[in-house]
Amino acid sequence: MTDFSxxxxxxxxxxxxxxxxxxxxxxxLVPPRTEAALGRVFILIPGPNLEAMARQAFMELSFxxxxxxxxELATLAFDPKTQTNDRFATLSxxxxxxxxxxGVFPLCQDTGTAAxxxxxxxxxLVDSPLPDHQLLAAGADYAWKQGRLRNSxxxxxxxxxxxxxxxxxxxxxELFAGKGSEYRLLFIAKGGGSSNKTVLFQETKRLLxxxxxxxxxxxxxxxxxxxxxxxxxxxxxxxGQSPEQTTLAAKLASTGALDALPPGPEANGGPYRDRxxxxxxxxxxxxxxxxxxxxxxxxxxxxxxIWLPRHAASLPVVLAVSCAAHRQVxxxxxxxxxxxxxxxxxxxxxxxxSGVKASFARSNAGASPTDTDIHxxxxxxxxxxxxxxxxxxxxxxxxxxxxxxxxxxARLSTLIKEGKPLPEWTKKPVFYAGPTETPEGEVxxxxxxxxxxxxxxxxxxxxxxxxxxxxxxxGERTAVCRDACARHGGAYLVTTGGAAAIxxxxxxxxxxxxxxxxxxxxxxxxxxxxxxxxxxxxxxHGTDYYAGLR
Numbered sequence: 397m398t399d400f401s402x403x404x405x406x407x408x409x410x411x412x413x414x415x416x417x418x419x420x421x422x423x424x425l426v427p428p429r430t431e432a433a434l435g436r437v438f439i440l441i442p443g444p445n446l447e448a449m450a451r452q453a454f455m456e457l458s459f460x461x462x463x464x465x466x467x468e469l470a471t472l473a474f475d476p477k478t479q480t481n482d483r484f485a486t487l488s489x490x491x492x493x494x495x496x497x498x499g500v501f502p503l504c505q506d507t508g509t510a511a512x513x514x515x516x517x518x519x520x521l522v523d524s525p526l527p528d529h530q531l532l533a534a535g536a537d538y539a540w541k542q543g544r545l546r547n548s549x550x551x552x553x554x555x556x557x558x559x560x561x562x563x564x565x566x567x568x569x570e571l572f573a574g575k576g577s578e579y580r581l582l583f584i585a586k587g588g589g590s591s592n593k594t595v596l597f598q599e600t601k602r603l604l605x606x607x608x609x610x611x612x613x614x615x616x617x618x619x620x621x622x623x624x625x626x627x628x629x630x631x632x633x634x635x636g637q638s639p640e641q642t643t644l645a646a647k648l649a650s651t652g653a654l655d656a657l658p659p660g661p662e663a664n665g666g667p668y669r670d671r672x673x674x675x676x677x678x679x680x681x682x683x684x685x686x687x688x689x690x691x692x693x694x695x696x697x698x699x700x701x702i703w704l705p706r707h708a709a710s711l712p713v714v715l716a717v718s719c720a721a722h723r724q725v726x727x728x729x730x731x732x733x734x735x736x737x738x739x740x741x742x743x744x745x746x747x748x749x750s751g752v753k754a755s756f757a758r759s760n761a762g763a764s765p766t767d768t769d770i771h772x773x774x775x776x777x778x779x780x781x782x783x784x785x786x787x788x789x790x791x792x793x794x795x796x797x798x799x800x801x802x803x804x805x806a807r808l809s810t811l812i813k814e815g816k817p818l819p820e821w822t823k824k825p826v827f828y829a830g831p832t833e834t835p836e837g838e839v840x841x842x843x844x845x846x847x848x849x850x851x852x853x854x855x856x857x858x859x860x861x862x863x864x865x866x867x868x869x870x871g872e873r874t875a876v877c878r879d880a881c882a883r884h885g886g887a888y889l890v891t892t893g894g895a896a897a898i899x900x901x902x903x904x905x906x907x908x909x910x911x912x913x914x915x916x917x918x919x920x921x922x923x924x925x926x927x928x929x930x931x932x933x934x935x936x937h938g939t940d941y942y943a944g945l946r
Contacts, residue, residue, distance in 0.1 A: 397662065397665065398666045398667060399666075399667075399705065400636070400637070400641055400667050400704055401572070403657055403666065403667040404648065404653075404654065404667075405515050405572070405574050405580075406656070407653060407654050407655065407656040408515050408580050408582065408653055409515075409578075409580060410656035411580075411656075411726050411728070411737070412652065412655040412656040413464050413652050413655065414464050414652070414655060415655070418726055418737045418738065419737070420728065420735040420736070420737065420738070421735060421736055421738045422733055422734065422735055423448070423449060423735060423736055425445050425448060425733070425734045427731065427733040428440055428442075428445075428729065428730075428731065428733075430731060437519065437577070438519050438520070438521050438577075439519060439520055439521070439577055439729075439730065440521050440523050441520065441521070441522045441523065441579065442523050442524070443522055443523060443524025443525075443531050444524075444531075445729075445734065446522055446524070446528065446532065446535070446579075446729075447531045447532070447538075448535065449535065449581065449727055449736070450512065450531070450533075450534070450535025450536055450583065451535035451536075451538045451539050452535075452539075453539075453581070453583035453725050453727055453736055454510060454535065454536050454540070454543075454583060454585065455539045455542065455543055456725060456736065456739050457584075457723045457724060457725045458502045458503065458507055458539070458543050458585060458723065459496050459497060459502060459503060459543070460493075460496070460497050460503075460739035460740055460741065461493050461503070461722060461723075461739060461740060461745075462722070462739060462740065463738070463739075465722050466740055466744075466745050466749070467748055467752060468627075469486050469489050469490050469493070469697070470490060470748055470749050470752035470753070471752055472486040472627060472694050472697060473486040473487045473490055473752075474752055474753050475756060476756065478692075478693075478694065479691075479693060480692075480769050480770060481688070481690035481691050482687050482688045482690075482692035482693060482694045484690065484892075484929075485626075485687070485688035485689045485694075485892055486627065486688055486694065488892045488894075488895045488929075489720050489892070489894055489895060490745075490749060491895070491898050492894065492896070492897045492898045493740075494745050494749075495897040495898050496842075496897040497740065497741050497742040497745055498742060500835050500838065500897075501835065501897035501900045501901060502543065502545055502546075502832055502841075502842045502896070502897065503721050503723065503842070503894070503896070504720075504721035504723075504842065504894055504896050505546060505829065505832055505841070505842045505844045505896040506546065506548060506587035506589065506830075506844075506846070507540070507543075507545035507546045507548070507587075507832060507842075508584075508585035508586045508588075508721075509548070509549065509564075509568055509586050509591070510536040510539075510540070510564060510567050510568065510583075510584075510585055511567070511568040511569065511583075511584040511585070511586060512532045512536075512567060512568075512570075512581060512582070512584070513569075513570050513572075513584070513648070513653075514528065514532075514569075514570070514571040514572065514579065514580065514581045514582075515571075515574050515579070515580040515581075516528070516571060516572070516573055516574065516579050516580075517574055517577050517578050517579065518573065518574070518575055518576065519576065519577040520577060520578065520579045528569075528571060529567065529569040529571065532567060533565065533566065533567035533569065536564070536567050537563055537564070537565060540564045541563070544832055544833035544834070544835055544841060545832055546564070546830065546831070546832040546833065546841070546842075546917050547560060547562055547563055547564045547917060548560075548830075548917065549561045549565060560915075560916045560918075562916065570644075578728060578730040579727075579728070579729040579730075580727070580728055581726070581727035581728070581729070582648075582651065582653055582724060582725075582726055583724060583725050583727060584651055584723065585721075585724075586723075587625075587719060587721055588846075588847075589623060589719060589870075589893070590624040590628075590717050590719035590721075592624065592847070593620055593715070593716065593717045594643065594646065594647075594715070594716045595616070595714065595715045595716075596639055596642070596643060596712060596713075596714050597616075597714070597715070598639075598710070598711070598712060598713075599612070599711040599712075599713050600711055603711060603713070604711070609634075609673075610680070612713075613632065613676075613677060614680050614683075614684075616715050617630065617677070617680050617681050617695075617715075618684050618686075618946070620686070620695075620715075620717065621686060621871055621872045621942070622687070622690075622695070622870070622872060622893075623847040623870055623871020623872060623893075624847070624893075625719040625721065625870065625894040626688050626689055626695050626696070626697075626717075626720065627688045627696060627697040628695060628696050628717040628718060628719060629650055629696070629698050629699065629718040629722065630677055630678075630696045630698075630715070630716075631646050631649045631650045631699070631700045631715065631717065631718070632677065632699075632701045632702070632713065632714070632715055633645045633646045633701075633713065634702070634703050634704070634711075634713050635704035635705060635706035635712065635713075636705075636706055637705055637706060637707060639712045639714075641704065642704065642712040642713070642714045643714050645702055645714070646702075646714040646716040647716065649700040649702050650716050650717065651724040652700075652724070654669060655700075657669040657702065659671055661703070665705070666705070667702065667704050668702075668703055669700065669701065669702055670701040670702070671701075673701040674698070674699040674700060674701050677696065677699035677701060678696050678699050681695040681696035681699075682696070685945045685946070686945060687945075689870070689892060689893060690890075691941070691942075691945050719893075721894050725737045725739060770790050771790065772790045772791060773789065773790070773791050773792070774791070774794060775791045775792065775794065776794050776795050777793055777794065777796060777824075777825050777866070777925065779795075780866070782865060782866055782885055782886055782887040782935070785889075785932045785935050785936065786932060786935055786939075787932050787933065787934060787935040787937075787939040787940065787941040787944075788932060788941045789931070789932050790929065790930070790931050791929075791930050791932065792928065792929060793868070793889070793891075793925045793927070793928040793929075793930050794925060794926060794927060795924065796825075796922060797826065797827040797868060797922075797923055797925060798821050798824045798825070798826050798864075798910065798921070798922060798923075799826075799828075799829050799830065799843075799919075799920065799921040799922075799923055800826050800827075800828070800864075800920055801828050801829065801830055801851070801918055802846075802850060802851070802918065803915050803918040804912065804915065804920055805854040805858075807912065808822065808854070808858060808863070809854055809857065812857055812861070818861060818863050821910055821911065821922070822858065822862075822863035822864055823862065825864070825866035825868060826864040826866070826868065827845070827867075827868045827869070827925075828846045828847075828867065828868065828869035829843055829844060829845055829846060830846065830918050831843040831896075831900070831907075831917070831921075832896075832917075834907070838900065839900070839905065840900050840904045840907040840923065841900060842896035842897050842899070842900050843899050843900050843923070844892070844893055844894065844895060844896035844899055845868065845870035845890070845891055846869060846870070847870060847871055848867065848869030848870060848873055848877075848888065849871060849872070849873050849874060851869070852873055852876045852877055853876070855867075855876055855877055856876060856880050856883075859880045859881075859883075859884040859886055860880075860883075860884060862884075864886075865884055865886035865887075866888075867886070867887075867889070868888075868889045868891060868930060869888070869889075869890060869891075870890050870891065870892075870893040871890065871893070871942075872933070872940075872942035872943075873888060873933070873934065873940075877934055877940075878934055878938045878939075878940045878943070879938065881935065881937075881938055882936065882937060882938030885936045886936060887932060887934060887935050887936055888933050889931065889932050889933060890933045891928055891929060891930040891931075892929065902926070902927070903925055903926050903927055903928040904924065904925060904926065905925075905926045906922075906923070907921055907922070907923045908921065908922050909921055910922045
């Protein structure tokens, strides 16, 4: 009987994306040398080469996407049955991928936690005084500096305090031993918003009935919302011999690393991927009404459902998602050289888009929708009256906003507790965002919204003092936001999550640091927006667009 670790390693060796193997591209490094000893042939990898693999992998996945993912987005965007709001979101994500592939602006402002999973064959030796994880970490560090990626990692200090590491370290790294003469690697950049949607449920055997599981999954999916930037890959892992194993399986499944698991169990049982249940999960997501960020059917672009062995007294179930910034790349090192998975450049993306459009046009008498048919009303943020906004309407935002998010809100709350005045800039609309480092010659780095709900606990104490009465972010919020907007005449707007490259290129004309530069990527910045598309989610009457979807 196959256990999870064996099944996982086999899937990693197969290196599938969906239902077929990935395409390998050689890395420009001299193949490892071999040495015969103890009746075996070892391959020796120079330490700098392992570092170089990590460096190139993280650079590529920060700016490029898999061709299969581009096809999924294009299919959702150009299918005549796709609803208008879904089409707007998916077209924005496609345009963002094309812009990012130019190598200037990363796909997402949250360039994520850098993670590496490795499966090292027993005949593989790394020739370095440093352990493998330090070499891989050095490669990630170089990529973050070279790509001007965002430093998002915090380390704990004494007394409930934290600090930003300033270089996005540490690397999250897990390495496994196995048989063979290859080193298989999986490089991942995972943002905080989608990571926060991972949930562990401790269930019972009662769940293992079709109707019971469907009711459970429907409820769980309805709680995900859109704040983690759909369209998602939604993952359910059912079973596992520990909660840790179930959670690891969900993380790997979200990247596609378990795509090559068997389509059914062995004769005596074992791990497998349930494609029938995956289709049902996509259907449940479509029925939720959440859509691809602004309401609709395409909350999920696909799904993964994995079954694992379990203890008779335990039924762990993990729900996880991969967001619109779907960033991972396989690596392989063997006697024949160094290889990374192929990711799409701008030319290939353009070809995918035109091919999908043409396919729908042929099957629909020459018609393939490319227009969202959404009317965007221009709003001047410097002179606007929140009372003029209506929940559900689309607008173009022009004028100045202040960038402030978690750390700034905590500091403002402290000022209130200490009886100190709030800074004058709190009178401006707030954009919950922290950009990447600014590329040479550009106005700003990739910029997009963070999850607004995290600021809800601060909203009443700020809005009651005339601070941040208008806010801009992403995703649904709690009743606290509705009540505060109704009570204080404020409004909450949302913009597309996962479209940070085109926001930087098209919709920001100036940026300057206003205050608290020591907060790094969370420093207070003044930004001038030029026609940023947005939707009114909560208006000054307390009408909540997303609550209507639920």
